[in-house]
Amino acid sequence: MTLGIRALRWRPFRLTMHGRFEAASGAIDHRHGVLIELVDEDGRQGFGEASPMAHIDGGNAQHVLDLLQQHGTSLLEDGGASVEGPGAVALRCALDVAELDLQAGAAAQPIAWLLAKDPAPWVSVNAIIGGGKPREVADFGQQALDAGYSVLKLKVGVAPLDEDIARVAELREACPEATIRLDANGAWDEETTRHAFEGLYPHRIELLEQPVAADDVEALARLRDAAPMRIAADEAVDSPDCLERVLELHAADFVVLKPMFLGGLRPAIAIAERAAERGIGAFATTTFDSSIGIAAALQLAAALPTDAAHGLAPGEHLSADLVVSTLRPRAGRMALPSSPGLGIAPQGAALDVIATAPWSEVSVSA
Numbered sequence: 001m002t003l004g005i006r007a008l009r010w011r012p013f014r015l016t017m018h019g020r021f022e023a024a025s026g027a028i029d030h031r032h033g034v035l036i037e038l039v040d041e042d043g044r045q046g047f048g049e050a051s052p053m054a055h056i057d058g059g060n061a062q063h064v065l066d067l068l069q070q071h072g073t074s075l076l077e078d079g080g081a082s083v084e085g086p087g088a089v090a091l092r093c094a095l096d097v098a099e100l101d102l103q104a105g106a107a108a109q110p111i112a113w114l115l116a117k118d119p120a121p122w123v124s125v126n127a128i129i130g131g132g133k134p135r136e137v138a139d140f141g142q143q144a145l146d147a148g149y150s151v152l153k154l155k156v157g158v159a160p161l162d163e164d165i166a167r168v169a170e171l172r173e174a175c176p177e178a179t180i181r182l183d184a185n186g187a188w189d190e191e192t193t194r195h196a197f198e199g200l201y202p203h204r205i206e207l208l209e210q211p212v213a214a215d216d217v218e219a220l221a222r223l224r225d226a227a228p229m230r231i232a233a234d235e236a237v238d239s240p241d242c243l244e245r246v247l248e249l250h251a252a253d254f255v256v257l258k259p260m261f262l263g264g265l266r267p268a269i270a271i272a273e274r275a276a277e278r279g280i281g282a283f284a285t286t287t288f289d290s291s292i293g294i295a296a297a298l299q300l301a302a303a304l305p306t307d308a309a310h311g312l313a314p315g316e317h318l319s320a321d322l323v324v325s326t327l328r329p330r331a332g333r334m335a336l337p338s339s340p341g342l343g344i345a346p347q348g349a350a351l352d353v354i355a356t357a358p359w360s361e362v363s364v365s366a
Contacts, residue, residue, distance in 0.1 A: 004041040006039055007363050008068075008075065008362050009360065011351065011357065012035075013322065014031070015321065015354060018317055021288070032051070032060060034064045034091075035322060035346060044105050045345065046099060048095060048096065048098035049097070050087070050090040050091045052260070058086045064094075068091070072362040073363075075091070079096055089260075093263050101342045115303035119299075121335065122302075122333050123310050123336075124308075126311055129152060129155065134166050141175045145178060148331025149313075151180075152175060152179070156184050158187070182205060182209065184209065186210045186235050188211050194226065197228055200228075200229070207229050210234035211223060214238070217246055231252050232283075233246045233254070237262070255271060256282075257283070257300065257304075258285055259297055269303055276306075282304050283310045283311070284300045286311060286312060291327040294327045298337075320353065322346040327344060
């Protein structure tokens with residue numbers, strides 16, 4: 001980093017949710033994270049968020065805090081690239097976003113303009129539906145349509161396949177004009193997925209995310225060739241080795257980009273560019289982050305070369321946040337902020353409510 005940074009600050013927090021959200025990858029009702037702040041010589045601030053998910057990458061907020069205590073300002077030398085272990089990828093994401101926030105702020109433009117020559121002024125966003133009985137799923141879908149969403153993403157793989165198909169059928173009946181996509185989070189094997197294709201075919205599914213385990217890329221490629229809907233690689237993208245195989249085999253029609261699991265916005269946009277060279281699209285999603293993480297993913301989404309709906313609606317599920325007014329879509333869309341940097345910053349009153357410890361700080365020697 002060469003931004004004349006004079007201080008690195010951090011503060012841990014705990015986000016609460018309106019209810020328990022269930023997916024094949026696990027169930028959550030709260031999130032722990034660490035807010036990162038970089039301060040430059042002119043007093044400008046750049047913010048990022050490090051919120052690992054233990055059941056996915058083995059890390060948690062305490063791991064991030066330990067890395068910060070251990071490495072301090074040496075993290076600024078390479079953005080944490082040399083740091084390994086649980087929590088390291090999320091920390092790299094936070095540092096990358098905070099640095100971009102500073103850079104874009106100094107240039108008086110949104111981060112997206114640092115990532116792409118002509119970012120989109122707004123992006124489409126999908127509503128997200130977790131576990132639940134068929135009628136509950138249908139009711140949530142109708143509520144989302146009433147709120148202006150046109151794309152509904154339903155988590156599958158938590159229950160037996162016949163129950164998932166029943167939930168999809170109920171959702172389609174309740175929302176006949178909606179675009180429906182599904183996310184199995186790698187819960188199925190190849191045979192189950194082929195049975196799912198048969199049961200799902202009448203319900204006009206737009207795409208299916210990560211039907212099989214992340215490391216079974218060959219099966220993903222075979223399923224893409226046989227699928228009656230488009231296939232997206234999600235968890236497979238988080239592993240460099242699996243990602244290489246996805247691109248080599250053209251095993252998916254889309255790659256799902258989660259900055260928190262990829263080490264930031266610049267690594268994510270690099271993956272999108274490589275995928276586009278092979279005719280593979282990309283869309284961005286969050287990992288139930290705060291509005292800081294949502295804002296970062298929005299900047300990425302606006303910079304991507306494809307216009308698929310993005311997963312930027314976790315704010316609908318949060319009951320506490322780093323800001324007073326949580327960043328949420330309006331009528332199924334989110335506009336790229338015209339203000340510089342992230343376009344959002346944590347607010348002291350909101351942060352004080354959810355913070356789990358005071359600010360820590362290390363100064364950079366002149």
